[in-house]
Amino acid sequence: MAPSSFDVRPTTDFAKEGLFNVLDNFIEYEALDILDLFAGTGNISYEFLSRGAKNATAVEANKRHAHFIQKTGETLFAGKMRVIISDVFKFLEKSPLHYDFIFADPPYELENIVKIPDLVFASQNMKPGMLFVLEHSADYSFSDHPNFSQERKYGKVHFTFFNQKSENNSPKQVLEIT
Numbered sequence: 001m002a003p004s005s006f007d008v009r010p011t012t013d014f015a016k017e018g019l020f021n022v023l024d025n026f027i028e029y030e031a032l033d034i035l036d037l038f039a040g041t042g043n044i045s046y047e048f049l050s051r052g053a054k055n056a057t058a059v060e061a062n063k064r065h066a067h068f069i070q071k072t073g074e075t076l077f078a079g080k081m082r083v084i085i086s087d088v089f090k091f092l093e094k095s096p097l098h099y100d101f102i103f104a105d106p107p108y109e110l111e112n113i114v115k116i117p118d119l120v121f122a123s124q125n126m127k128p129g130m131l132f133v134l135e136h137s138a139d140y141s142f143s144d145h146p147n148f149s150q151e152r153k154y155g156k157v158h159f160t161f162f163n164q165k166s167e168n169n170s171p172k173q174v175l176e177i178t
Contacts, residue, residue, distance in 0.1 A: 011043060011105060011135060015157035019133070020047060022152060027101070027131070029053045035097075035125060037088045037104035037116075042069035042081075044103050049077040057082040057099070059091050088116075092123040100127050105135040117145050117162055132162040 011019075029051040036045040039058035049056050058073070058081065060066040066085045073081025084091060088104070089112070102120055106113050113136060120132050134142065136158050142148055147162040 012155065012157055015135075015154035015159070016043070016047060018152060018154040019159055020051070024051075032100045033057075033098065033127070035059070035099040035102040037091075037102065038106045039069055039083075040065060040105060042072055042083075044105065045069070045073065045081065046076060048101070049073075049080055053080075053101075055080045055082065057084060057097065059084045059086055059088055061085065061087050089119065092119045092125065095123070095125055097125060098127045099125055100130055102126070102130065102132045103135070104132070108137040108139070113140060114142075117142060117147060117160075121147055121162070121164065126164055128164070130164045132164075134160045134162070136160065 029048060030053070032048065032053045034045060034048045034053050034056040036042070036048075036056060036058045039045060039060040042058050045056035045058045056073075058066070058069050060069060060083065063085055066083050070081065070083040073083065088106070102125065104116055104120070106116060116134060117132065120126070132147070137156065138153075138158060140158070141151075142160045142162070143151065145162065147164065149161040149163045151161070152159045
């Protein structure tokens with residue numbers, strides 16, 4: 001549990017359960033390298049690691065939060081958790097690391113939230129067939145994005161799923177979830 005003094009909005013248990021119920025149906029966690037952007041408390045990284053993900057990288061700009069994530073990650077998942085203290089936008093521009101699954105939970109009021117999908121897909125952080133999930137409020141719709149796959153709603157929490165497109169502009173991995 002994060003200290004109450006942290007200025008974070010962790011993904012609700014209801015929304016997190018819904019997200020992982022969807023993911024449980026089509027991914028195998030054991031082979032995944034996870035990138036958790038705007039990691040906050042590390043909640044999503046811990047969930048992936050508890051399900052057997054190979055490793056998780058949490059990117060968090062707030063040093064206090066990042067140190068909390070690192071300490072908790074080492075206690076629960078020794079050697080599987082990497083924490084990077086960085087602005088997410090700068091990280092996406094410069095990181096040479098590659099991931100199978102990218103999750104972003106930016107502050108809902110973040111001015112540049114609509115730019116995040118384009119930055120993720122323009123970055124060098126993707127492995128072929130990579131899946132990206134963006135958590136956001138009802139104020140945004142990404143259904144017109146060329147990499148859009150689907151949107152799921154859990155209360156006030158919205159998750160938009162994006163798939164990496166291949167050279168012929170068709171999805172490399174298509175989500176068919178009913």
